[in-house]
Amino acid sequence: MRTDVNKINEMTPHQELTEGLMMFAGGTSKGFKTGEWRTNTPVFLEEKCKQCLLCAPVCPDCSIPVKDSKRAEFDYDHCKGCGICAKVCPFGAIEMKEGR
Amino acid sequence: MEKSLEIRWHGRGGQGAKTAALLLADVAFKTGAFVQGFPEYGPERMGAPITAYNRISKKEIRVHSNIYTPDLVVVVDETLLHSVNVTAGLKEDGAVIVNTAQSADEVRLLLHGYKGAVYTVDARTISTEALGKNFPNSPMLAAAVAVSGIMSRETFMKEMKASYSHKFAKKPEVIEGNMKALEMTFDALQDALQEVDEKIA
Amino acid sequence: MPKKDRMSGNEAVAYAIKQINPDVMPAFPITPSTEIPQMVSSYIANGEVDTEFIPVESEHSSMSAAIGAQAAGARTLTATSSAGLALMWEELLLAASNRMPLALALVNRTLSGPININCDHTDSMGARDTGWIQIYAENNQEVYDNFIQAYPIAEHKDVHLPIMICQDGFITSHAVENIELMDDDVVKEFVGEYEPEEFLLNPGKPMAVGPYAISAYAMEARKNQEIALENSKDVIWQVAKEYEKISGRKYGFFEEYRTKDADYIMLIMGSAAGTAKQAVDELREQGKKVGVLKLRVFRPFPAKEIAAALSRCKAVAIMDRCESYNGNGGPLGSEVTAALFRNKVMIEAVNYIYGLAGRDFTVENVFDIFAQLDDAVTSGTEIEQYQYIGLRK
Numbered sequence: 001m002r003t004d005v006n007k008i009n010e011m012t013p014h015q016e017l018t019e020g021l022m023m024f025a026g027g028t029s030k031g032f033k034t035g036e037w038r039t040n041t042p043v044f045l046e047e048k049c050k051q052c053l054l055c056a057p058v059c060p061d062c063s064i065p066v067k068d069s070k071r072a073e074f075d076y077d078h079c080k081g082c083g084i085c086a087k088v089c090p091f092g093a094i095e096m097k098e099g100r
Numbered sequence: 101m102e103k104s105l106e107i108r109w110h111g112r113g114g115q116g117a118k119t120a121a122l123l124l125a126d127v128a129f130k131t132g133a134f135v136q137g138f139p140e141y142g143p144e145r146m147g148a149p150i151t152a153y154n155r156i157s158k159k160e161i162r163v164h165s166n167i168y169t170p171d172l173v174v175v176v177d178e179t180l181l182h183s184v185n186v187t188a189g190l191k192e193d194g195a196v197i198v199n200t201a202q203s204a205d206e207v208r209l210l211l212h213g214y215k216g217a218v219y220t221v222d223a224r225t226i227s228t229e230a231l232g233k234n235f236p237n238s239p240m241l242a243a244a245v246a247v248s249g250i251m252s253r254e255t256f257m258k259e260m261k262a263s264y265s266h267k268f269a270k271k272p273e274v275i276e277g278n279m280k281a282l283e284m285t286f287d288a289l290q291d292a293l294q295e296v297d298e299k300i301a
Numbered sequence: 302m303p304k305k306d307r308m309s310g311n312e313a314v315a316y317a318i319k320q321i322n323p324d325v326m327p328a329f330p331i332t333p334s335t336e337i338p339q340m341v342s343s344y345i346a347n348g349e350v351d352t353e354f355i356p357v358e359s360e361h362s363s364m365s366a367a368i369g370a371q372a373a374g375a376r377t378l379t380a381t382s383s384a385g386l387a388l389m390w391e392e393l394l395l396a397a398s399n400r401m402p403l404a405l406a407l408v409n410r411t412l413s414g415p416i417n418i419n420c421d422h423t424d425s426m427g428a429r430d431t432g433w434i435q436i437y438a439e440n441n442q443e444v445y446d447n448f449i450q451a452y453p454i455a456e457h458k459d460v461h462l463p464i465m466i467c468q469d470g471f472i473t474s475h476a477v478e479n480i481e482l483m484d485d486d487v488v489k490e491f492v493g494e495y496e497p498e499e500f501l502l503n504p505g506k507p508m509a510v511g512p513y514a515i516s517a518y519a520m521e522a523r524k525n526q527e528i529a530l531e532n533s534k535d536v537i538w539q540v541a542k543e544y545e546k547i548s549g550r551k552y553g554f555f556e557e558y559r560t561k562d563a564d565y566i567m568l569i570m571g572s573a574a575g576t577a578k579q580a581v582d583e584l585r586e587q588g589k590k591v592g593v594l595k596l597r598v599f600r601p602f603p604a605k606e607i608a609a610a611l612s613r614c615k616a617v618a619i620m621d622r623c624e625s626y627n628g629n630g631g632p633l634g635s636e637v638t639a640a641l642f643r644n645k646v647m648i649e650a651v652n653y654i655y656g657l658a659g660r661d662f663t664v665e666n667v668f669d670i671f672a673q674l675d676d677a678v679t680s681g682t683e684i685e686q687y688q689y690i691g692l693r694k
Binding site: 122125126129134135136137138139141142143160161162163164165166168 | 306307333418419439440469471472473475476477478479572573575576578579659661662663664
């Protein structure tokens with residue numbers, strides 16, 4: 001009875017919904033593209049970045065991937081453009097620009 | 101015991117009237133009867149008047165109301181006679197047993213003209229002699245059995261011995277005292293019960 | 302071999318719990334249900350069960366912990382009464398909507414005010430629309446039997462709903478009566494192991510319980526929950542049938558006592574049903590055609606079945622041990638009359654409120670009620686459709 005979250009939407013009849021709307025699957029939020037909500041967009045200026053990694057943990061949407069102790073490009077599928085990362089960056093390596 | 105028997109207990113919170121009613125249900129159950137033993141509950145206050153009930157029958161008991169026309173009333177504390185009408189609804193061919201040092205005739209004066217049988221048991225003296233403490237409920241339980249005749253003295257004593265041995269496994273001296281209190285009660289009531297039997301005969 | 306014994310209603314429930322040996326019991330004490338967690342704690346201390354007891358700070362917490370434990374994959378129960386059930390209010394709805402098959406031993410007690418500790422059905426009736434299955438007992442035997450049937454009903458794959466096993470506070474919970482107890486292994490085999498398909502503490506198979514649902518989903522979820530409650534009707538029957546095989550005792554949605562040719566029927570729940578039966582026997586000896594319909598399952602409400610059972614009589618007395626302050630009768634009164642109307646059973650139906658806050662209900666009360674019904678039907682005397690019995694006036 002594992003749930004395929006991609007097969008459920010607002011047109012699904014009640015008979016095909018899970019009991020108690022339980023989600024029998026993990027990490028289903030990945031399938032939910034919250035990046036669509038973004039009205040301001042952070043831009044990563046790699047040349048100014050010292051890889052201090054202060055930005056990654058403060059992101060509420062885990063949209064700053066870190067690999068081998070280095071941050072990579074934003075995950076724009078999920079970044080809502082809140083700007084916390086830009087505020088916290090001591091080196092001006094994240095700039096907010098208007099629009100998506 | 102041919103018909104079903106309804107008993108009402110009057111006592112004060114902390115004197116063990118409820119325990120006596122539950123114990124009576126217990127021993128009667130062991131003789132194969134259908135039983136009910138239940139207290140009337142309110143806020144629990146030491147010394148406040150309380151009521152407990154027994155129904156004992158050969159047939160299944162289904163009624164779940166209090167008892168208003170008992171066959172037998174047991175009064176564990178005689179001071180209640182001044183504040184509670186203990187014989188209210190008591191059947192004329194029934195009986196009331198009162199824990200008191202007074203005689204049955206003296207007690208009858210306090211019973212609002214009740215015409216049926218009146219028995220008295222000096223449970224305080226019996227308990228103090230047998231147990232060294234005033235626990236009136238054991239003598240009153242024995243009196244209830246003796247007067248109602250729901251089982252023989254021998255059966256009752258056997259069942260109570262088993263019950264006390266289980267309850268006071270670590271205090272054997274209490275078992276002996278309680279058993280003595282029961283025996284003394286039966287002995288004390290013997291003459292009074294015989295008198296009634298003779299009258300009936 | 303079944304064992305003949307005598308015990309109180311609370312002892313009977315605790316004994317059933319011991320035989321079932323559930324996984325988790327979070328509980329908070331409240332009169333008159335306190336003895337149940339107390340006795341289970343003793344069983345645990347004596348090593349007779351391996352249930353995990355969680356002492357909590359309130360009933361809000363006990364039900365929350367119960368939902369959590371059940372979601373984690375544990376067979377869970379709690380016990381409460383009165384204000385304790387009221388404090389669980391929000392969680393009762395969550396337990397049902399999250400489809401948690403947990404059990405609650407309810408010892409019915411009134412709710413304030415005036416503050417009072419005695420029996421009526423105000424507490425469980427207040428929770429009647431929370432999505433729980435509710436089963437009521439006449440005596441200690443029934444509450445024992447009902448509790449053993451609780452998990453097989455609640456955990457059935459077509460149901461997955463919480464279940465409330467109700468008994469009358471003090472009247473049965475604290476009264477010692479005869480009872481027949483089944484062997485431990487018979488009970489264990491009947492109830493079986495709890496093996497949920499999906500549960501939270503299941504490594505590698507993550508899941509989410511109780512997610513937020515926007516309007517586009519929430520109504521569908523409620524319909525599904527309603528279907529589950531309807532499904533429970535069949536399951537309650539099946540489980541009762543299986544239970545009869547091991548116990549010899551028959552159960553259904555209700556018991557029909559001498560109703561077959563009855564002109565007048567009293568519809569009643571809980572311990573007072575026994576008193577009503579006794580009165581019926583005495584009236585039958587006088588040639589009066591009277592009977593009792595003792596409702597056992599209040600949720601799901603067996604409306605059609607009740608209407609059919611009442612269709613041949615001339616008048617019914619619908620007995621509510623609860624005032625619902627709707628100005629029109631008690632909860633049973635409202636639901637039974639609705640059932641009669643929908644099924645076009647047009648008989649005289651009088652709703653009596655009785656036994657509030659421990660007011661005694663006697664054989665004489667039953668005589669009075671049947672006399673009123675008879676008077677209304679045979680002499681055409683106008684009868685108050687909604688009235689109190691046993692009230693000083």
